[in-house]
Amino acid sequence: MKINVYSIEKKNSDYYTKIIENQKKMIQKYTKVEEIMIFNKKISSAQNRDAIMAKESYSEAFIPKMNGYNVALHPTGKEMDSFEFSENFANIVTLNFFIAGAYGFDEQFLKKCDKVISLSKLTFSHKIAKVILFEQIFRALSIVNNHPYHK
């Protein structure tokens, strides 16, 4: 199994990225995981124009990466507990998570995904959403592998 976490953001280094580095090491005890941050001139100029173009630029960046089971994080998605979340990890070879930039996803992209999930009713910053996602991935793998972390 391989897990990919795609997000629209510039690469940077702060306390959140250090936490995610540790989380990735923990996940790698169970399976391969890769964090792919995408940002380019097209996204930058689209975001400076309007929300519709920004969303289109995210889709354009992400669609070529949709080569497995594709899960988008979006406020309108399905909320689930950590056990239901872990059900995404059964019998899947490549599991891709997509986190949009500041303007969110357009409906067309969401329709292309196998699942659209929401982490909470609350609005989270991009950085916190990613830390939550990586922790849930580790928690899910602990559940799937019967390790007591999740209790």
Place this chain on the structure above:
Amino acid sequence: MKINVYSIEKKNSDYYTKIIENQKKMIQKYTKVEEIMIFNKKISSAQNRDAIMAKESYSEAFIPKMNGYNVALHPTGKEMDSFEFSENFANIVTLNFFIAGAYGFDEQFLKKCDKVISLSKLTFSHKIAKVILFEQIFRALSIVNNHPYHK
């Protein structure tokens, strides 16, 4: 207004605590905020015995602190979006948030609180829950003060 965030944990220093230090600085632009971590021998030995005694030891530590509007974080609490969360901040002098230790709260403590909230259906680690809570406090104060952070 004064905001207190109480939790059952040993004081420590890691990337999460550094993030919370920054979050507290941001919150202090709006109002006073204090983070109070409680841990003692009684809690330690209760946690080594059983869940009921652990929960009682948390209540015993927190009850003397209940001197304002008291909000407990608990999985059975009410989920809300960031705007609803910000409604907790209206016309309140002292706002206390309580985060339990590993065994959660007993029903008696929850009944004493003015509100019991849940951050998500997902299970979060203690550390992530605290980072989420501090971000929501800042977001709520931005909403209440009409600052664009929350958008």
